[in-house]
């Protein structure tokens with residue numbers, strides 16, 4: 001069962017921040033570390049703003065990406081690049097806590113290398129994230145898992161590459177559903193009326209053809225944190 005939290009647009013950041021804080025500090029207290037997956041997209045600057053207000057032991061965070069664009073780190077489309085500019089200088093997080101994609105290689109090689117980096121960080125091939133912070137596009141995609149794309153059914157790879165992403169830029173790496181659904185907590189943050197139809201299809205019509213609806217943690221928690229505009233059809 002998903003927990004759906006609807007709030008006013010201006011309250012979304014505070015709401016999300018307190019949810020993240022609770023999950024992070026609980027992970028640190030119980031397991032000594034907090035493994036989190038960050039996303040990108042249109043809400044990225046808001047997410048950076050939100051994360052800055054979290055009261056936590058930052059040194060215990062291990063940050064990976066739910067998906068990342070295969071572009072140079074200083075490219076304006078690099079998700080890590082934005083966190084580097086907008087989050088790192090404003091918190092005690094340091095760059096070496098981020099698991100970043102290898103630079104200057106193909107998407108396939110970057111995905112393979114990312115799997116190896118995650119295996120090292122988790123100490124096993126079983127990547128159980130404490131929290132995945134997810135976004136959803138107006139077409140219902142999440143991470144870089146797009147409607148009708150064969151990657152929706154990927155089961156062999158934990159991290160896959162994509163070179164034909166319908167959303168720019170085309171080359172990306174992404175966590176796949178088997179890993180996403182092992183997470184202890186998956187949390188979507190969605191705002192704006194352009195997402196209202198998909199939110200309705202996912203949360204009201206139970207339409208499994210929408211990629212984001214396939215996020216169903218096997219034994220973890222699923223949260224949808226929505227603003228009033230994206231939730232208007234519920």
Ligand SMILES: O=C(O)[C@H](O)[C@@H](O)[C@H](O)[C@H](O)COP(=O)(O)O
Nearest residue numbers: 039040041042135136137142143
């Ligand atoms: O880098 C990306 O594109 C993402 O990580 C992606 O999964 C994003 O979270 C959704 O696409 C929502 O993005 P929008 O808010 O831009 O629709």
